[in-house]
Amino acid sequence: MNLRRFILIAVPYLWLVALFLVPFLIVVKISFSSAAISMPPYTPTFSLTQGWAGIENFFSQLSVDNFVFLTQDDLYWKAYLSSLQIAAISTVLTLIVAYPMAYGMARAPDEWRPTLLMLVILPFWTSFLIRVYSWMGIISDQGLLNQFLMWLGIIAEPLHIMNTSKAVYLGIVYTYLPFMILPIYAALEKMDDSLGEAAVDLGASRLSSFWLVTVPMSRPGVIAGCFLVFIPAIGEYVIPQLLGGSNTLMIGKVLWTEFFSNADWPLASSVAVVLLLILIIPIMLFQRNQQKNEEAGR
Amino acid sequence: MFKTLIPATLIAISGTMAAAEEVHVYNWSDYIDPALLQKFEDQTGIKLVYDVFDSNEVLETKLLSGSSGYDVVVPTGSFLERQIQAGVFQKLDYSKMPNSKYLWDKIKERTAQYDPGNQYAVNYMWGTTGIGINDEKVKEVLGADAPVDSLSLVFDPKYMKKLQSCGVMMLDAPTEMIPAALRYLGEDPNSKDPKVIEKAEPVLEAIRPYVRKFNSSEYINSLANGDICVAFGWSGDILQARDRAAEAKNGVTISYHIPKEGALMWFDMMAIPADAPNPSGAEKFINFMMDPENIAAASNYVNYANGNKESQKYLDKSVIDDPAIYPPAATMDNLYTVTAYPPKVKRIVTRLWTKVKSGT
Numbered sequence: 317m318n319l320r321r322f323i324l325i326a327v328p329y330l331w332l333v334a335l336f337l338v339p340f341l342i343v344v345k346i347s348f349s350s351a352a353i354s355m356p357p358y359t360p361t362f363s364l365t366q367g368w369a370g371i372e373n374f375f376s377q378l379s380v381d382n383f384v385f386l387t388q389d390d391l392y393w394k395a396y397l398s399s400l401q402i403a404a405i406s407t408v409l410t411l412i413v414a415y416p417m418a419y420g421m422a423r424a425p426d427e428w429r430p431t432l433l434m435l436v437i438l439p440f441w442t443s444f445l446i447r448v449y450s451w452m453g454i455i456s457d458q459g460l461l462n463q464f465l466m467w468l469g470i471i472a473e474p475l476h477i478m479n480t481s482k483a484v485y486l487g488i489v490y491t492y493l494p495f496m497i498l499p500i501y502a503a504l505e506k507m508d509d510s511l512g513e514a515a516v517d518l519g520a521s522r523l524s525s526f527w528l529v530t531v532p533m534s535r536p537g538v539i540a541g542c543f544l545v546f547i548p549a550i551g552e553y554v555i556p557q558l559l560g561g562s563n564t565l566m567i568g569k570v571l572w573t574e575f576f577s578n579a580d581w582p583l584a585s586s587v588a589v590v591l592l593l594i595l596i597i598p599i600m601l602f603q604r605n606q607q608k609n610e611e612a613g614r
Numbered sequence: 615m616f617k618t619l620i621p622a623t624l625i626a627i628s629g630t631m632a633a634a635e636e637v638h639v640y641n642w643s644d645y646i647d648p649a650l651l652q653k654f655e656d657q658t659g660i661k662l663v664y665d666v667f668d669s670n671e672v673l674e675t676k677l678l679s680g681s682s683g684y685d686v687v688v689p690t691g692s693f694l695e696r697q698i699q700a701g702v703f704q705k706l707d708y709s710k711m712p713n714s715k716y717l718w719d720k721i722k723e724r725t726a727q728y729d730p731g732n733q734y735a736v737n738y739m740w741g742t743t744g745i746g747i748n749d750e751k752v753k754e755v756l757g758a759d760a761p762v763d764s765l766s767l768v769f770d771p772k773y774m775k776k777l778q779s780c781g782v783m784m785l786d787a788p789t790e791m792i793p794a795a796l797r798y799l800g801e802d803p804n805s806k807d808p809k810v811i812e813k814a815e816p817v818l819e820a821i822r823p824y825v826r827k828f829n830s831s832e833y834i835n836s837l838a839n840g841d842i843c844v845a846f847g848w849s850g851d852i853l854q855a856r857d858r859a860a861e862a863k864n865g866v867t868i869s870y871h872i873p874k875e876g877a878l879m880w881f882d883m884m885a886i887p888a889d890a891p892n893p894s895g896a897e898k899f900i901n902f903m904m905d906p907e908n909i910a911a912a913s914n915y916v917n918y919a920n921g922n923k924e925s926q927k928y929l930d931k932s933v934i935d936d937p938a939i940y941p942p943a944a945t946m947d948n949l950y951t952v953t954a955y956p957p958k959v960k961r962i963v964t965r966l967w968t969k970v971k972s973g974t
Contacts, residue, residue, distance in 0.1 A: 351957060353700045357678045391965070394974045457781070457841055479827050562786070562828045562971040570968070576671035577788070577964045579678065580957075 340592070347585035348378035351578075358581050382586035392570065392587065396594060399567040402481070402556075403549035406488040410545050411538065413489060414496035418537075419530075421497070422504035433501070436494050448487060448558050455483060455559075483559035488549050496541035503537025504530070547595060567591055636661045637895035640676075640684040642882065643668050643831075644854065645739070647915035654902050660895050668831050677702045681889055685896035688738050691728040691881040692789060695954040703734045704888045710897045711736075713904035721921035725881050727953060735883035736900060737921030739850075739913070742877040742941070742949060743790050746833070746852030749867045751780045751843035765798040765873045768846050771820045778824040781842030786828040788967035790878055791818065793952050794846070797875055804952045808962050818970040828971055834858070840866045848880075849938055853917040870938040872945055879949035881921070913939075 349358040360377040386392045421432045439447060454460045455477040462474040477483050507530065515525035553568030560566075567587065574584035643666040655662050665684075667673050670693045676682045677689075677697055689697060697703060708714050714736065721737050729735050745767060752760050755776050761767050768774065774782065785791060793803035795814035805811060826842060833845035837855040839862070845852060849870055856868035884903065886896045903909055909920045910928035917933065919940050926934055933939055941949070955963055968974070 353696060353957065355678050355680050355700055355702060357700065389965075391968060391974055458839060562825070563973060565972040565974055573964060573968060576669070576675055578957075578961055579671075579674060580961070 343585045343588055346581055347382055347589050348380065349582045350377075350379065350381065351580045351582055356581065357579050382583045383590070385583065386586060386590060392567075392590075395565050395567045395570045396591070398565045399550045399552075400594075402484065402488075402564075402566060403546050403552075406485055406492070406549050407542050407546045409485060410489045410492055410496045411542065414493055414541065415500060415534075415538075417493075418497045418500035418504055418534075421501050422507070429505075436497050436501075440494070444491065445554070448491070448555060451483075451487060451490065451559065452478065455486070478559065479561040481560065481564050484556050484564055487555040487559045488545075488552060491555065492545040492549065495544040499540040499544065500534055500537040503534040507533045543599070547599075550595065551591065634661055635659070635892065635895055636663055637686070637892050637899050638663045638665070638684045639686045639899060640665050640667060640673065640682070641686075641688045641738075642666060645688075645882075645912075645916055645918075647911050650903075650908055650911055653908070654899065657902070658898055660898065662899070677887060682887060683891060684887060685890040685892045686884055686886060686899050688882050688884055691725060691883060692952055692954045694735055694883050694885060695728040697885075698729060698734050702887055703885045704890070704893065705733050706736070706886065706900075707897065710894070711901040711904065713901050713906075716904060716906050716922050716924035718921050718923035721881070724879070724951060725883065725921070727951065728881070729883070735885040736904065738882045738884045738903065738909075739916070739918040739920050740879065740881045741849040741918045741939075742872055742879055743785070743794065743846070743848055744852075744870060744872045744877045744938075746837055746845040746847060746855060746868055746870050748780070748837065748840065748843040749869055750865075751840070752777070755780055755843070762869075763871045763874050765794065765875045768844065769795060769798045769817055769821060771824070774821045774824040777844050778826075780844075781826050781836070782824060782844045782846075783827050783829060783833040783836060783842050784825055784846040785830045785848070786971075787830055788963050789952065789955070790880075791828075791846075792963055792966065793878055793950070797950065803876075803878070803950050806955060806959050808959060811959070811963060811966065815966055815970065822970055822973075837868055838862065838866065839864065850916055850918040853936075853938060857917070872938065872941060872949075874948075876948040876950050879951050 345362070346358055349360060351357060352359040360374050362371075362374055366373070417436075421429060421436075424432055452459070456462075457474040457476065457478065459478070461477070462471075465471045466474065477486070511529050511533070512525050515529045516522065520528065551568050552566065553572060556564045556566045556569060557572075571584055571587050571591075574580050574587060578584075637660050639662065641664065645666070646664075651662055651664055654660070670690050673687060673689055674693055674697060676684075677687065678700060694703075717736060721740060722732055725735070725737050726732055745762065745765075747762050747767075752762060756773060761773070766773065767777075768782070768784070792811060792814045795817045796805060796810065797803040799813055799817060801810050801813060830847070831851075833842065833847050834851050834855045835858075836842045837845050837852065838858040840859075845855075849872075852868065852870040856870065859866040859868050884900050886893055886900075890896055903912070904922060906922055906924035907928050909922045910925040913920045913925065914930045914933055917936075917939055937945065954960075
């Protein structure tokens with residue numbers, strides 16, 4: 317292997333090792349420790365000053381108690397399931413909103429596209445927190461939406477949206493919408509218009525040409541978009557905390573409670589490790605399946 | 615030329631760094647008169663870096679991680695107790711803080727239960743946890759004889775069911791809510807016995823459906839702008855809501871009530887982390903805040919009582935004469951305090967709270 321190629325590959329790998337693997341290994345290490353009233357609040361701590369004996373002693377004190385504890389209390393499984401459910405529903409909702417927008421953008425005249433793309437990206441220029449807070453101003457009981465609807469006379473009592481799971485879905489769909497639009501747009505934009513025309517020429521209706529030609533062509537974009545929404549939505553903490561009610565159970569909140577309220581860093585770490593496993597295993601299986609299909613297709 | 619220039623520049627830089635002494639203070643949000651910060655800098659020539667937090671848990675996590683970079687932090691008593699055990703703080707050198715002679719012995723007696731002998735911390739402010747109401751709306755829903763000065767207003771489903779329509783918020787703080795529920799039942803609010811603590815669960819679960827949200831900071835705004843009519847929260851915060859509503863002239867009048875069954879009395883304590891970069895600057899800041907005129911200015915601004923007897927001369931009449939801020943002796947005797955939970959019990963308390971909030 318030549319040096320240039322080696323360096324080119326080494327840079328992203330070093331990046332992943334330093335910013336993903338090392339922090340993750342630290343979390344794994346803490347997940348096998350036990351909580352203590354000390355600084356930092358767990359034991360044992362790793363130190364190289366005692367030499368080999370110290371390292372041996374360190375490993376002998378590690379235990380799987382935290383993982384066993386996770387199986388004994390149904391809170392954790394319910395929180396994982398409820399997070400998966402919220403993330404799945406939000407992903408579908410985001411897809412429903414994003415697809416027509418991406419389709420419209422891809423079909424828009426060439427000179428409009430940069431402007432439309434800019435409009436999708438524009439919200440990122442404002443802090444995410446400020447945008448969530450402005451939603452609070454819109455959907456709260458005395459907020460803009462309720463005042464407007466009551467002024468129109470459509471409703472007599474304010475709609476309770478704030479602090480319910482409806483507000484959580486709204487927040488997630490709004491926040492992650494660009495992550496869904498952009499990959500779908502990228503896939504649709506590359507599509508050759510003549511493919512659709514050919515389908516219509518061969519007797520397909522416009523609708524079946526859309527279903528049989530356009531949708532399959534945009535599949536990679538849809539899959540990428542769904543991952544980009546689904547994965548961060550599972551661990552979402554800020555949106556349910558600010559917009560959701562107290563009964564919106566999500567794993568991010570459970571993790572916060574373990575880490576901050578109980579000051580139990582080891583248990584919080586094991587919750588995080590399990591969450592990662594729950595996410596990574598299905599994604600790896602899915603990708604392997606995709607690869608197989610592609611190879612079979614050839 | 616360059617050889618001589620570079621060391622000279624380095625010396626110049628290190629010289630200015632030594633001159634600009636800094637002290638880093640980490641306190642609760644909306645908890646001081648900003649004019650005092652400027653006054654401290656003018657008096658001492660020390661640059662003050664003032665950061666704020668809004669939950670004990672966030673502060674505690676920073677302290678337990680170590681090297682927080684702060685010289686003065688202000689945890690609440692029961693958290694302070696646990697942090698002292700973890701070895702987070704250094705002992706105070708009272709000889710360097712002459713203003714400590716002004717401290718109020720009645721408060722020192724109570725804070726000694728978290729910090730025996732008051733070796734690690736001095737009181738900044740103290741307050742109670744009680745009931746804030748929107749006078750008109752509660753009257754409208756419950757009639758003129760609503761039990762606004764009783765815990766039954768917030769713990770009896772009979773009242774809560776009706777109040778639900780105008781909105782109720784409660785603190786998202788199990789260490790405040792569970793003792794209050796126990797007091798309502800006539801149990802010991804400071805109990806560390808899991809069997810006693812579990813008795814709070816049915817009380818809280820019965821009112822849970824009628825609580826709009828458990829949150830420890832949103833109720834100030836929601837109460838002030840009329841979104842909710844009852845909040846179970848911290849005295850000074852509810853008084854802030856009262857002042858904001860009065861300023862906005864939006865027709866909302868808020869009042870704070872200490873329940874007749876007794877209320878939790880809490881203490882926010884100034885302490886110096888063991889690894890503080892500038893402990894002597896920290897002592898100067900704490901001494902500055904123990905100056906009776908300074909701490910009185912802070913109390914006048916934030917509507918919380920302080921632990922400084924001498925400062926009472928300098929308090930506004932509206933503060934020292936307000937029974938919601940400085941309760942009369944009879945009410946004081948009825949206030950209770952809670953100490954830190956041992957880790958195993960703390961887990962039970964947190965779990966119970968999650969169960970109440972999420973139904974799981």
